[in-house]
Amino acid sequence: MTTLLSTLFDGLALGAVYALVALGFVIIFKASGVMNFAHGSLLLLGGYLTAVLHDDLGFAGALAVSVLVTAAVAGALDRFLLQAGGTDPHGAHVQTIVTIGVDILILTDLSRRIGGDLLSLGDPWGDSVSEWGPVTVADSRIGAIVVSGVVIAGVFALFRYTSWGLSLRAAAEDVEAASLMGVRLVRIRMLAWCLAGALAALAAVFLAAFPAPGLERTTGQIALKAFPAAILGGMASPPGALAGSLLIGMTEALVAGYQSDLHVLGEGFGDVAPYAVMVLVLLVRPTGLFGGKAAVRV
Template structure:
């Protein structure tokens, strides 16, 4: 029972962090139709900034600078590289390919700077743990669940109650109609990219925190596990991204926790488990858990 509770808390913490990254995928897709494969490198960039700045600025100051800078970098990628000819939904497939190039450039440079080092982000939780009933939980996991819950709630409120959120939903529903109604599509999608970058930088803190050894050059690859979470939820659904992230996080935690009982499936089953779950769900619901079927007029 203790192992079950421990795996459940670990899965919820991991799912909460994945939700931050998955929301980035979703908000960009809703605003522009682009699958941002540079999300992992943006996460690594944000984490790297926290690692190199926390000695001078403190953890909170370094995190604030990293979130702001990563958001601005993501917005600049969209504005300067993807929107040079204006917001064109038909160009989304080409722009998706461009994000792969951006990812390669960022990862190459950051890998050169990090090398084989493990960088500490100076987070205040360290390796402290708290006993919750029969389970011993790392404070970093409690912080991940708490902070992610607050941030995700704020993002959902942003979608629901702000003019930008209304414009984003209108653009996702019908781009041409939104433009005719005065929605500035270029501004809406650039702000979506800024938000996605900021969320990625925040997620980096928890992915590199204890019990992880620290930030390394492969940390950005972990963020790609949030991609099947976004697909699982329906890609254009923020609520689906949250649900999909929790499913993926719990799956990964339980597979890792019961690895000894699953040895017949191979040692790497934990790495492919999120994608196996995604494929299994898509076989039943091709549009994802919260995806809507498109109506076709004949």
Template sequence: MTDLLDLALGGLALGAVYALVALGFVIVFRASGVLNFAHGSLLLLGGYLTAVLHGPLGFAGALAAAVLATALTAGAVDRLLRGDGTEPGTAHVRTIATLGVDLLLATELTRRIGGDLLTLGDPWGDAVTTLGPVTVADSRLAALAVSAVAIGAVFALFRLTPWGLSLRAAAEDTEAAALMGIRLARVRTLAWCLAGALAALAAVFLAAFPAPGLERTTGQIALKAFPAAVLGGMASPGGALAGSALIGLTEALVAGYQTQLHVLGEGFADVAPYAVMVLVLLVRPTGLFGAKGAVRV
């Protein structure tokens, strides 16, 4: 029972970090209709900047600089790839173009990181805390707390700010929002910047203990958050949270009980998120919280 509680808490912490990444996918998709496949490279960029800057700036200063730089880079990617968003196929073209951006960023960051394991200078280190029968890494407790604050702030932006209202209006009807005077280009750019900032924040916890550190493959972990976004429905921020919790718990439990699940093959925990995504989509093609499109007859 204790092992199950350990795995469940670890899975929830992992799911909270995945939620930061999945929200980035959802925010960009709602704002521009683009699946940003460069999101993993942006995450790796944020982690790399934190790693190289924490010496001179300290952890807090390095994280703030990395979040800002990654947000600006994401906004620059949006500007670089932007069409006017009205002609057919524009969003699809930009989605494909993000693959090229991902290749360029990942290649350069991989060259810089090489075979090294970079530490981010986080204050939690390898410390653990005992909560009754459960022992949990302080980094995972920090992940839960920081993710909760960050996600709460994002939802507050959605609900309580003019930008959030503009984003929701544009997601519902782009043409009507433009006619009402909403500056769609600005709304989209800010959405990309916010997604980049969340990715940089997630990188800290993906590289923290019990992970060995930041390596060149860390950005690929962001792809595990993609099933979480799809599970919840690509246009549903709330769905991204539910999908992330499900993916995090699934991965942690499958990894913890790998011996009992050996018939599924070694390393099944790595593909378990995608297996869950396929199973759910067979029943709910639009995702757990996705809305069915209206059809005119």
């Protein structure tokens, strides 16, 4: 029972962090129709900035700077590169391909800078743990759940109660109608990219915190585990991204916790488990857990 409770808590923490990344995928897709394959490199950029600045600025100052810079880089990437050819939604496929090239460029430069080092982000939790009855929990996991919960609630409030959120939802439903109603599509999607970049930088802190050894050049690849979460929930559904992230986090934690009992599936099954769950769910729900059926005009 102790192992199960510990595993479920780890799964909840992982799911909360994956939700930050998955929300970034969904926000960008809703605003621009682009699947941002450069999201992992933005996450690594945010983590790297926190790691190199925390000695001079302290953890809070370094995190604030990394969030702002990563948001600015994401917004600039959209505004000055992807939107250079206009905001035509039919160009989203080309823009998606462009993000693959951007991802390669950013990851190559950051990998060169990081090399084989493990970078500490100077987070206040360190390797401290708390005892909750029979369960030992890393304080970083508790921080991940609390901070992610507050930030995710704030993002949903933005969707629900702000003019930007209303404009984003309008553009996601019908770009042409939203444009005719005065929605500034260029600004809406640029701000969406900024928000997604900020969420990725924040997620990097918890992905590199204990029990992880630190930030390394492959940390950005963890963002790919949040991609199945976004697909599972439906790429245009923020609640779906949250549900899919929790499902993926629980799956990964359970597979890791009971690896010895699942040895018949292979030693590295935990790495592919999120994608296996994605395939199984999509066989039943091709549009995702919260995806709606597309209307077809005949």
